[in-house]
Amino acid sequence: MDQLTRREMLAASASVAAGLAASGCSQNGKPVAMFTQAASPVKATPVPLGPDEPLKVGFIGIGGRGRGLLDAFLKLPNQQVVALCDINKENLDKAAAMVEKAQGKAPQTFGKDADDFKNLLDRKDIHAIVTATPCFEHPRIMLATIAAGKHIYGEKPLALTVADADACLAAAEANKDLVVQVGFQWMASPRFQECIERIRRGDIGRLVEGRFFRHNGSSPLIGWFSDRAKSGDWMLEQACHEYNIMNWVAGTTPIKAYGMGWSNLYQDVDPGRNVTDYYAAIIEYPDNFIVHYAHGWISPDGFREFAQKAIGTKGAVELGGDRISRSDGQQIEPLKSPKGDDTAFALKAFVDSIRDGKPAVAPVSYGRNATLLALMVRKAVYERREVTWKEMLRTC
């Protein structure tokens, strides 16, 4: 599933080219998606980079995750973080101090308002952007970055609507000489890659069951995270990682999903909260591969758990983990590739792709399909019904 199927690609291009109105993506005549570019995406000229020249990078959004990315990035060779942008002065100052300490020179800073990232993008010497803003900002920053001819490592989810995800995909497809990598760091992990290879070569037989869950603690993140319009709800903000792994394991996109959940457990401590506190979903893939997933913010100490496992007719594998077993008790070659800091692997892969002209290790097609699956599960949970992939392709 490195690329979309031809049918999906055509559907995606048609929806972008035709714009929202023609694809039926409107409510009372008003577009639902915020940042979709109509018609042909911009074809940009990449900022030239010499073989020995330091890669000049700007960071946009340097809160918790952005500073984690910055810390890992500053350890890579032959790079310079020359500019930072954040609308939160405290976060901007903290990140600027990290850069100055690592590089001995303060970066240029931006952040007077939510559009100031565009002034950072105007710097002609910057080759690449790393961005980790709240989710609702992702597509417009990605589209502007690509239009400015800069490579981008953009945090997940790719977007919060089908139309915006398709617009990002179309922009990346029109600019194949730019590396557009989604923040799915597990895809850069040698251990995850080995697990997928072992599934593909038939080590666990035909896929039967996907056993996934993420049980967070009972003090959920608040602020923009608890505002559905900004985060997309946990299906997009958090679980799109798992949805991406499900698609990667299956090697294709799903057929349909069912789900149900609770969304009113923390309103006393977090008024105005409108995200889902707990849900369970069942996702069906072709060839009767059935995945079940539970996800919530209700677990006390001792009950926080996480799993991503694939079970087949001949065995099972723990994705990114240590275990692989055969059902018939036969010996099986152990998993052997390295485990480590997946974020460091992902940023190194991003830089290597830029320098070597290789495709992104976590391409936009995966970001788009994970976004669609997250939206499909969200719709199933909100409406307590079965939702099909075909239906999602007609949705914004």
Ligand SMILES: NC(=O)c1ccc[n+]([C@@H]2O[C@H](COP(=O)([O-])OP(=O)(O)OC[C@H]3O[C@@H](n4cnc5c(N)ncnc54)[C@H](O)[C@@H]3O)[C@@H](O)[C@H]2O)c1
């Ligand atoms: N890949 C991962 O494992 C992983 C882990 C955590 C978070 N994330 C993702 O990273 C993103 C950020 O999450 P976080 O936990 O760092 O949130 P955060 O709230 O700590 O940081 C977001 C930062 O973006 C800034 N910001 C908001 N709008 C901006 C704009 N228009 N221009 C510039 N800066 C702007 C905020 O001021 C803030 O400093 C989210 O999309 C989240 O889903 C990914």
